[in-house]
Amino acid sequence: MAVLELKGISKHFGAIEALSQVDFALGDGEIVGLMGDNGAGKSTMVKIMAGNFPPSAGEMMLEGRAVHFHKPVDARAAGIEVVYQDLALCNNLSASANVFLAREKMRGFGPFRILDDRAMNERARELFAELKSETLPAEKVRMMSGGQRQAVAIARTHLSKAKIVLMDEPTAAISVRQVAEVLDLLRRLRDQGMAVVLISHRMPDVFGVADRIVVLRRGHKVADKRIADSSPEEVTGLITGAIRAA
Amino acid sequence: MAEAREAIPIDAGRRARTGSPLLRKSLAAQPFWVTVAVIIICVGMSWLEPDSFPTRDNFFNITRNFAYIGIMALGMMAVIITGGIDLSVGSVMGLAGIVCGLVLQAGHAWWLAVLAGLGAGALCGVINGVLVAYVGLPSFVVTLGMLAAARSFAVVLSENKMIYDFGPDGDTFNAIGGGEIAGISNMVWLLLAMALAFGFVFRFTRWGRHVYAVGGNEGAARLAGVAVNRIKLQVYVLCAMTAAIAAIMVVGWQGSAINALGTGYELRVIASTVIGGANLMGGEGGAYAALIGATLIEVIRNSLLMAGIDSNWQGAFVGAFIVLAVLLERIRGSRAD
Numbered sequence: 001m002a003v004l005e006l007k008g009i010s011k012h013f014g015a016i017e018a019l020s021q022v023d024f025a026l027g028d029g030e031i032v033g034l035m036g037d038n039g040a041g042k043s044t045m046v047k048i049m050a051g052n053f054p055p056s057a058g059e060m061m062l063e064g065r066a067v068h069f070h071k072p073v074d075a076r077a078a079g080i081e082v083v084y085q086d087l088a089l090c091n092n093l094s095a096s097a098n099v100f101l102a103r104e105k106m107r108g109f110g111p112f113r114i115l116d117d118r119a120m121n122e123r124a125r126e127l128f129a130e131l132k133s134e135t136l137p138a139e140k141v142r143m144m145s146g147g148q149r150q151a152v153a154i155a156r157t158h159l160s161k162a163k164i165v166l167m168d169e170p171t172a173a174i175s176v177r178q179v180a181e182v183l184d185l186l187r188r189l190r191d192q193g194m195a196v197v198l199i200s201h202r203m204p205d206v207f208g209v210a211d212r213i214v215v216l217r218r219g220h221k222v223a224d225k226r227i228a229d230s231s232p233e234e235v236t237g238l239i240t241g242a243i244r245a246a
Numbered sequence: 247m248a249e250a251r252e253a254i255p256i257d258a259g260r261r262a263r264t265g266s267p268l269l270r271k272s273l274a275a276q277p278f279w280v281t282v283a284v285i286i287i288c289v290g291m292s293w294l295e296p297d298s299f300p301t302r303d304n305f306f307n308i309t310r311n312f313a314y315i316g317i318m319a320l321g322m323m324a325v326i327i328t329g330g331i332d333l334s335v336g337s338v339m340g341l342a343g344i345v346c347g348l349v350l351q352a353g354h355a356w357w358l359a360v361l362a363g364l365g366a367g368a369l370c371g372v373i374n375g376v377l378v379a380y381v382g383l384p385s386f387v388v389t390l391g392m393l394a395a396a397r398s399f400a401v402v403l404s405e406n407k408m409i410y411d412f413g414p415d416g417d418t419f420n421a422i423g424g425g426e427i428a429g430i431s432n433m434v435w436l437l438l439a440m441a442l443a444f445g446f447v448f449r450f451t452r453w454g455r456h457v458y459a460v461g462g463n464e465g466a467a468r469l470a471g472v473a474v475n476r477i478k479l480q481v482y483v484l485c486a487m488t489a490a491i492a493a494i495m496v497v498g499w500q501g502s503a504i505n506a507l508g509t510g511y512e513l514r515v516i517a518s519t520v521i522g523g524a525n526l527m528g529g530e531g532g533a534y535a536a537l538i539g540a541t542l543i544e545v546i547r548n549s550l551l552m553a554g555i556d557s558n559w560q561g562a563f564v565g566a567f568i569v570l571a572v573l574l575e576r577i578r579g580s581r582a583d
Contacts, residue, residue: 073471088469090462092529093455101459102471104452114450156470 002061003028003195004049004080004164009058011044018044019055019219026164031186031196033206033227036216037239042199045216046166049197050082051075063163080164081157089141089152096124096137099155127155130192131185147178147185154185164195171205183209203232217241276523276574277535284542287549295552304548306431310499312518312544313433314492315511319518319536320444321488324481326519327448329461329528330378330385332482334392335489335515338370339508341400342490346419347409347503356415356422360494367490368483370396375482379475385482393512400505410502423498433495437537440488445533457481461528517564518543521571543567 002025011019019041026032036042048055051069060067062078069075072082089098097104100120107116124137133151135144141152150170157165167186171179179202186209189196200206206213206227213230215223215238223230223238223246230246237243292300318335325332346363350356370392377388412419425432448454456477459467468474489508497503522539524531546567547560 072469084469088463088466090459090466090529092458092462097455097459101467102456104455106452115452115455 002026003063005061006045006049007059007061009045009048009055009060011041011048011053011056017219019048019216021058022216022219022221024214024221024224026195026197028195029190029193030212031190031198031210033210033213034197034199034216035201035206035213035235035239039218040216040239041219042216043168044219046082046168046197046199049075049080049164050166051080076160076162079160079162080166081160081162082166082168083150083153083157083170084168089149091142092140094121094138094140095128095135095144095148095152095155096120098141098152099124099127099137099159101156103159123159124155127158130158131155131188133181133185145178146175147181150178150182151185154189158189162194164197165189166197166199168199169201170198171200171202179205203235206235207232215239215246222246276571277532277538280522280535280538280542284538284545287542287545291545291549291552299549299552302429306426306429308544308548309434310431311548312540313431313437314496315514315518315544316437316537316540317433317440317492317495318485318488318511318515319522319540320440320533321481321485322515323444323519323522323524323531323533323536324448324457325385325485326516326524326526327457327461327528327531328478328481329464330478330481331389331516331526332374332385332485333389333512333516334370334374334396335485336508336511337393337396337400338367338486338489339493339496339511340505341370341396341403342366342493343497343503343507344400344404344409344505346494346497347412348403350412350416350419351409353413354415356419359415359419360422363494363497364487364490367486367488367493370489371483371486372479374486375479378482379478397505397509400507404503404505406505408502408504412501416501420498420501423495424501431499433499436491436495440491441533441537444536448532453477453480458529461530513561514540514543514564517568521567523571523575525575526572 004026006022006024009019009022010017022045034042034045047053048060051072051074054068054070067078069078090101093101097120105116105119106113107119108114121137128135128137128151131151131154133148135148135151141149144152154165170182183205186196186198198206198210210227212226213223213235214221215235217239222244225246234243234246238246298304318339322332322335342363345366346359349359349362374388374392377383378385423433427435448457456467456472459472460474460477464474493507496507518539519531519536520526520539521542522531522535522537524535543564546563547557550559550563551557
């Protein structure tokens with residue numbers, strides 16, 4: 001069953017049609033690669049799913065129920081988390097402080113409540129272990145590699161028990177060596193039943209980890225097929241327009 | 247596979263670095279080195295000037311002289327951790343002092359004078375905070391405006407006269423700031439109590455954590471759900487309130503209120519935080535840093551006086567120290583990245 005379903009979603013900004021009549025379904029425990037050239041509508045589609053703005057037309061269903069997001073908070077409350085490209089972490093705080101930012105664990109009673117760093121570190125350690133990441137909870141994010149920072153950002157989504165994670169170019173800003181680490185993180189999210197939308201420019205990443213691929217071109221969906229039935233050559237053709245649709 | 251391949255070198259590197267976390271942390275922290283500098287100067291001066299430096303009187307003077315700067319540095323620290331700055335503390339101190347003086351002069355109770363002073367400070371803080379947090383103006387501009395406005399307001403309110411006739415409750419009011427307990431000025435006790443309170447809040451409360459988060463990455467904090475605007479407003483109010491507290495103590499100690507009170511103190515206060523280890527870009531600092539930074543500046547000033555050097559050189563030293571501290575921070579920062 002589809003966790004998230006978009007039906008006939010369109011979005012226009014004035015006269016510009018950023019998305020037109022896009023249908024899209026995301027299944028449980030599925031990684032879908034969302035590809036397209038700059039301006040193809042990828043980020044518009046992600047922003048609609050993340051609640052940054054509502055679609056001009058069309059319907060969005062979450063677990064079979066129609067949803068209308070007006071703010072990112074609405075989407076997050078419904079179980080959709082976004083991992084931003086720039087990772088949105090506080091470098092001066094520890095990994096666990098970042099994971100728990102604005103939802104800190106407290107101890108004490110009544111008005112005498114203080115931060116429970118030990119409990120937060122412990123829980124963060126568990127989350128990193130689930131992700132099989134070498135991230136130390138008490139270490140400052142400033143000292144971390146791109147892969148570890150990615151793990152911190154993903155652990156945040158885990159903590160909130162998200163059903164759907166939207167990942168915006170997770171491998172764009174990190175070294176080749178760390179890309180493998182991040183792709184492993186994505187596989188583990190899927191193995192735990194989470195649905196992932198992976199927005200990426202990098203063909204090898206999408207073909208390495210995604211189950212299905214969706215290609216957008218000029219606001220239209222031009223392909224939606226299983227990875228096994230496609231090839232990087234075909235997808236490149238679809239993105240550039242050399243192949244009209246598949 | 248990837249983690250199997252990388253596990254060994256990463257682990258080895260980490261173990262080497264975590265040898266003794268506490269020692270490593272202190273050696274890397276600026277407050278530690280500033281403390282060392284304070285101790286070295288004190289030992290050196292005691293050896294050079296055994297008759298005048300290590301005396302009870304001098305200790306009393308030094309501690310009292312940095313106490314009110316330290317109190318303001320605590321509030322300033324909160325602002326600087328969020329990545330802002332408050333240039334108006336000296337003027338707000340002057341305004342709060344005049345308000346206290348006027349209330350006392352009118353024959354009102356000492357506690358009413360204290361409340362009025364705090365209220366004047368809070369009002370300035372609210373104006374600064376709203377303009378920075380909700381209107382989105384740069385803190386530098388807003389507080390520079392307040393620097394001029396609050397001072398002019400103090401001059402107007404005081405009709406440019408010194409206020410020293412404090413009415414029936416004057417003695418009680420003066421005892422608060424001028425008194426001493428166990429041979430140490432009340433102002434110093436207050437500074438210590440406030441430093442403990444600020445240290446606790448910075449380290450152990452959710453509010454403190456969010457203050458650091460705002461300074462670390464405002465956008466990330468906002469996305470995570472931190473009430474960024476509210477936190478910013480609160481730190482400016484807090485900072486202005488510490489300036490008002492300093493004013494109440496100093497007016498009591500001196501037994502008079504002048505509208506020039508606090509002129510130029512913003513430099514000493516900001517210098518204290520930066521020398522203690524705050525990062526003007528935000529995200530770094532702490533209560534002890536404010537305390538030890540204020541201590542170092544006063545110990546140096548006192549030493550210059552005793553060494554017979556014209557005390558007007560103090561400004562040159564403070565200025566050089568600010569730049570040096572920021573430079574050190576820059577060097578350490580680039581090594582960490």
